[in-house]
Structures are given as structure tokens and as C-alpha cells.
Amino acid sequence: MIVHTLRFAFKDTATEEDREHVLAVMRRTAAVESVAFSTVGQSLDTAGGFTHAYCVAIPDLPALRRYMHDPVHLAGDPQIMPHLARIAIGPDLSDDPAPDLAAQVLALHEEKVALHPEWAAELAPLLGA
Template sequence: MIVQFMRFAFREDSTEEQKTRALALIRRTAAVESVAFSTVGRLLGDPAEGYTHGYSFGLADLGAFERYMYDPVHLAGDPEILPHYAKLHVGLAVSDDPDPELAAKITAVYQGKLAEYPEWERLMAAIPEVRFG
């Protein structure tokens, strides 16, 4: 199992309607077949860090992770979600998979998506503050 956690904050100029739509799209992405479980909602962390919402999800294995990243539902949602992020922290993943190369393989999936979808790379680069790990 691979469990990932993301924290984010919306841009100040995003309307409540846009935020609601983005959260609905994240929940739709969280419901694709490759996701074993998920939670999307208000972040209960330290407000001083500037993050307001979070998304955690579990995937059975690296194959499920790759299907998730390239799922048409995921690909369709990102252009409507990512422009509303002021801050995004894709946190460390947790896994019970003993493969010592798993982190590198996950990174390779991200890099492969960036290479295959230049628009996704542009959307990610437009977020004022992005952090991995």
C-alpha cells in the first residue's frame, strides 16, 4: 500500500464557487478505480503554515499509483483544480512495500507525467508555492 498526503491553500482571488468546484473535482479524482481509500477536506493542522485543506489517498501498489496519475478523470480535473492553488505540499508517502527503490519509482512516474503532459508541468509551475516531500 502507498499512502500519500497533500496539503494545499486556495488563491485569495478564487471564489467560493471555484473552491467548491475544485474540491468536488478532487473528490471525483479520489473515487477512481485505483484509489483504495481517500479523504478530502479541511486541514486540521497548524493555521500558521498557511494550508487550509488536505487530501490523503491510498493506492494498493506502484501499478495503482501509475494508473491514478494517468487516469482520464485525474487528467481532466487538474486544469480546473491546479490554477486555484496558492500553495501545494505533496507530502511524503508511506508504504508497507519493502522495495528499497519504491521512492525512486514513484518519482519516475511523476517525471514521466511531466514529460508526457507539458500542460500539466505548466500548471504545476504556475502554483506560487509547491513543495514535495
């Protein structure tokens, strides 16, 4: 199982309606077929000013690839990112003992970046905020 986590904070300009919409879109993404279980909501660790969290558990690398390229996921990110002030990816974790698992996950991320450079460009400023 690969557990992928995000912590994030909304922009000050995000309305309550914007926030609810973002969380609903995240929940829809977290419900795609490749996800075994998920949770979306408040972050109980608010260090760094992160107020919310997203966590999905994905059974294996082929499922992770499907998740990353799922049309629901691809359609959701452009609805989410404009309302976020910042985001922290990970730490991700796994019960898979493969020593090269992190490199394989990174390769899937790099594949998505290559296929969707506009997505990567929109994400980059949120990571450095």
C-alpha cells in the same frame, strides 16, 4: 499501499463556489478505480498556511500509474490548479518495504511530466509559492 498526500491553500480570489467546485473535482479524482480509500477536506495542520488536504491510498505501483494517467485525474487538474495559491506534495508513505520504492514513484512522476509538460508547467509555480 502507497499513501499520497497534498496540502494546499486557495487563492484569495477563489470564491466559495470555486472552492466547492475544486473539492468536488478532487473527490471525483479520489474515487477512481485505482484508489483504495481517500479523504479530501480541511487540513488539521495549518502550518505554512495550508488550509486543505487531499489524501489517496493506492495499492501498488501499477495502480499508481493508472491513477496518475486516469482520464478523470488528467481532466481534473486543469480545473483545480487555477484556484490554488500553493500546494505541498507529501510526505507520501508506504507499508511496502522495497528500498527503491521512492525511486520508482519518482520515475512514474517523471514519466507523467514528460508526457504532460503543460501539467508540469502549471504545477511548478504552486510548489514554490
